[in-house]
Amino acid sequence: MTTAPTARRAPLRPGRVVLHVFLALTCLTTLAPLLWAVYASLRTYDDTARNGYFSLPESLTLENFGNAWTTGDLPHYYLNTLVITLPAVLMTLLLSSMVAFGVARFSFKFNLALLMLFTAGNLLPQQVIVTPLWRLYRLIELPEWLSDSGSLIDTQIGVVMIHIAFQIGFCTFVLSNYMKTIPHELTEAARVDGASVFRQYWQVILPLCRPALAALATLEFTWIYNDFLWALVLIQTGDKMPITSALQNLKGTFFTDNNLVAAGSLLVALPTLVVFFTLQRQFVGGLTLGSTKG
C-alpha cells in the first residue's frame, strides 16, 4: 500500500501513483547490480555451471562466503585496511580541526589563502602527485624495524601519510565553516577565565564540533577504505595491500568462479555498507556540509 492516503497527507491522486511506481522501479534498477551479485553469491558453482547464472537456483548456500573468506585470506587484508584507515582518519580529523580552529576563530590575514591552499590541494587529481611522491618516498629513509625496504616506499605508514596530507584539505574546509557558526562569546568567556588557546580548542570548540566530526569520520572512513590508487602505487608487496587494492589479487585467486568473486566482492563491500546503513545521516550530512556551505 505505497500510496494509501492518510488524514495528514495529500489525498491519493493519479500523479502520486505514477510517481511512486516510477521511483520504486528506479530504486529497484539501482539495486539490481547488487542484488544480482547477492544472488550469484548464494548459488553453488555446480548449479550455475550446469544451469547458467540466469536461472532458478537448485539450492541456496552461504558456502561461497566461507570459501572467499579463507581462500582470499580476507581477515589478513581487513586487518591491513584497519591498520591504514584508523590512524589516517584520526590524524586527519585532529590536524584539520587544528587548522580549522586557527582559521575560523582568529582573523589572520593569511586565513583565506591558507583555506584555498588546502581546498585546492584536495581537488588535485592524485596522478599529478604520484610520480614525484613515489621518488620522495624512496628518498626518505626509515629504520629497519619500521620498514623492511629501508624507506617509506612499500610501507603502510607511507600510505597513511599521504591519506592524511590529502584529506586534511577537505576536512579543514568543512570544519572551518562549521566552527565559524559557533558564537565567539563562548571562547571569549573561556579566555577571560584564563583558558589557554589550546584549552579553548580542546575543551570548548572541539566538543561542540562533535556532529561535524562524526559526519567527517564516517565519510573519511569510507573514502580511505575505498582507496585503490595510493596503496597500489606505494605498496609493492601484495601481502601489505589493504583490501580494496587487494581485489586485484583476489580476482586471480578465484580464477573464473564468478560465485566466489561475487561473494568476495560483497564481503569487501560489507564494512562500507554497514557504515552506510547505520550512519547514513552522518554520511549524507558530511557531503552536503562540504558542498553547499561557504
Next chain:
Amino acid sequence: MTDKTVHEEPKSPAPRGRARRKRATALAGGDKLVLGLMLGIPTLFHVLLVWLPSLGSVALSFSSWDGIGGFEDIKWVGVQNYVDIFTHYPRFWPALQHNLIWLVFLLVVPTTAGLFLAVLLDRKLRFGAVYQSALYLPMVLSLALVGFIWQLIYQPEQGLLNNLLGTADSDPTNWLGDPKINIYAVLVAAAWRHTGYIMLLYLAGLKSVDPALKEAAALDGANSFQTFTKVTFPVLKPVNIVVLVVTVIEALRAFDIVYVINKGRNGLELLSVLVTDNIIGESSRIGWGSALAVILLLISLGFIITYLYQVFSKENRA
C-alpha cells in the same frame, strides 16, 4: 605579514599588536607558539606531500630520467617530452579522448538523472527516505568494487545483461572486451555510482530554495515546469558549479574501475592510466610520466580555480 609566511605566523596574530597588554583579545607568548604549531604542522605536512610533489611533476616533466641513479643522472630536455607525447605517442590521444567522453557522459547522464530524481524527491513523500537510501547506496562502494560487480553483469555468456537481451546464446555482445563499446559500458557503471551523489547535492540545494519564491511564481500563474526553469534552477547556480567541479575532478581521476577491468588497455586508456604505467608499469620513465601528469594538472587547474572563486568569493565579502 604576507600570505607566504604561513609557517612563521605567530609573530603578530592579533590584528593590533600594540594594545596587546591591555586588551583581553591579545595572545600571550605561549599561546602564540601553540597556535603557530597548530597551523604550521598540518600546513607543512600538506605542502610537503601534496604541493611539493605537484611542483616536482612540473619540474621533472622537462627532464629525461629513468628513475635509476641519483638526481645527478637527470638530463634536462626542455619541452621534448611534451612534443613527443603530442606527436608520436599512440596512446595519448585516445586516452585524452576517453577522458573527454568520460566527462561529457558524466555531465549529461548522471547530472540530468540526479537533478530529475532530486526534484521528484524534494517533497513530502511517503517512503521518501527509503527511496533516497536506495539511490545513495552505490555511492559508498569503491569504484574498484563497482568494476568487479559490473563484470558479473557484462560477461558475454553468463552476464545478466545479455541474458536479459536474449543474446547470450546466439550472438553475445562482449561489453567489456570490444574496444568500440567498452568505454560506454564502463561509463554506465560509473554513472550508476555517480548519480546518487549528484542527487544528494541537488536535494540539499533544493531544500535551501525559499518556498516563498515558488509560491510567488505560482501566484503569477507559472506552471510547475516554468517555476522550475525560471525560478528554482537559477537559484541553484552555486550547486551547479559544485556539481560541475565534482564531475570534472571525478572524470580526471577516473582510474580504479578501468584498472580492475583490464588495466586500462584495449579501448579503456585514460590519462591517469598512462601516468600510473610509468611508475608501476613496465617502463619507468619519470620525466615522461610527469609530463602526462602536468597535462592532467593544467586541465584540472581551470576548474579548481572556478571552484575556489565560487566558494570563497562570498567569504571575501563577509
